[in-house]
Amino acid sequence: MGALTDKVALITGGNSGIGLATAHQFVAEGAYVFITARRQKELDEAVAAVGKNITGIAGDVADLGDLDRIMAIIQQLKGRLDIVFANAGVAAYQKLGEITESEFDRHFDINVKGTLFTIQKSLPLLRDGGAIIMTSSVVGSKGLGNNSVYSATKAALRSFARTFTMDLKERKIRVNVVSPGPIHTPGLEALVGASGDHLEAAFAGSVPLGRAGRAEEIAKAVSFLASDAASYVAGSELFVDGGFAQV
Secondary structure, three states, X not given: OOOOOOOEEEEOOOXXXXXXXXXXXXXXXXXXXXXXEOXXXXXXXXXXXXXXXXXXXXXXXXXXXXXXXXXXXXXXXXXXXXXXXXXXXXXXXXXOOOOOHHHHHHHHHHHHXXXXXXXXXXXXXXXXXXXXEEEOOHHHOOOOOOOHHHHHHHHHHHHHHHHHHHHXXXXXOEEEEEEEOXXXXXHHHHHHOOOHHHHHHHHHOOOXXXXXXXXXXXXXXXXXXXXXXXXXXXXXXXXXXXXXXXX
16 A cells, blocks of 8 residues: 555646656555646656556646646546645746846746646645645745746745645645755756756755755655645645755
């Protein structure tokens, strides 16, 4: 028996990186998983990689019509949710003085609006006592150059964990955020323009553990927050960052 046996989970941005690693972890722990992504080809590849107990639904979390369709499919196929992992997000460097309106809107539409409405529209399906986890970031707490817009969106999610916990306390739904540090993902590789040993070198000096993390390490933390092992954890932020934002 896995820690998530018979649970039904939704993971947004489940086609790669942390989302895909978490889909693997949830299924290994006994859950049935729905994943979303905007591009059908990548979604299909992710479903094939997990292989069982998974359904992919194409959609954009910033499009409320897409979210309605996603929830309708989950309702039709499973009739409930036990876990919502609002993970979809975007990141781009922009220096103050060079920030564009289009990038500001893109970040807040996907990272903040998309997360909020993913959760709000899931509530009729989410059972009492269920779990909501959001992907925040160490940059929600740590000031880094060229990150102001992205950092603000991630700080908003930390605030959501607190306020949603209060909004949902009568239903005993636990809301938490996981805040990764630098993690080996396609998104980070594209952002910093490095991969493999070059990516390790970029963070070796700033992360106390001397390396970038792996998506699987975040997935295990998310699985903990989704499970009954975290039954007394609510409104919290779990840093999985190799100590990057802690010392």
